């Protein structure tokens with residue numbers, strides 16, 4: 627898992643890499659699998675056979691508790707977001723390693739709210755509520771997937787239509803604007819006023835995501851999914867006089883990208899062939 631805060635912070639702080647070692651799951655225990663990763667006690671380090679790798683953090687197994695991922699890696703990024711910095715958390719790993727579980731991209735309601743995205747949503751609205759005395763917020767979400775090099779809008783799914791009967795999805799065009807920034811033409815940017823509203827979009831988009839089965843994960847995500855929370859903050863008139871004397875902003879805009887990458891797998895192990903294999907290379 628990687629996180630970045632690309633702003634004016636010291637370079638050494640701008641990208642952090644954490645590993646989350648998931649426990650063996652039932653199908654693996656049934657097959658008699660054993661852990662192949664050991665965590666060096668007291669160090670953010672893992673060992674696989676003769677190879678040793680050191681990261682910023684190691685969670686799970688005998689490392690730090692996975693419940694600390696949000697507090698230690700993600701919470702500080704939300705502080706940066708409210709200060710106007712763009713920030714990204716992305717999960718990378720082979721199929722079945724726990725990216726979707728860790729990010730919470732398979733969100734389906736309150737029963738599985740331990741993932742990073744549900745906790746981000748909760749924290750953003752708590753912070754916005756605490757600041758609303760002197761700041762107006764405009765919060766929007768978009769949810770896209772990149773599937774075989776095409777971008778699709780996960781919030782633009784004809785939800786009530788059965789998948790088989792639904793018309794083929796039309797990919798979104800990637801365009802460059804006159805000032806050189808990259809935009810996704812026509813992507814849904816839904817305005818949300820509460821955590822619950824944002825959660826509905828996450829759950830709806832998660833259902834539309836492309837999944838398929840590999841030997842390593844029966845519900846494997848075959849696409850990269852990017853859930854983006856955009857925040858605009860505007861100081862209200864009551865604080866305008868303070869603003870004029872303190873060099874403050876009129877409108878502060880920032881984005882939080884939460885990325886659940888498709889499995890970076892070795893084809894031989896996953897049993898992916900034909901279509902699944904092609905998906906694995908995108």
Ligand SMILES: Nc1ncnc2c1ncn2[C@@H]1O[C@H](COP(=O)(O)OP(=O)(O)OP(=O)(O)O)[C@@H](O)[C@H]1O
Pocket residue numbers: 647648649651692719720721722723724725726727728843845846847848887888889890
């Ligand atoms: N920390 C964890 N604790 C318990 N179970 C976990 C954990 N992480 C993942 N799992 C379980 O492992 C299985 C695979 O996880 P998940 O679908 O998140 O993998 P993935 O890396 O997203 O795979 P893919 O790239 O194929 O989509 C799921 O059944 C999930 O519930």
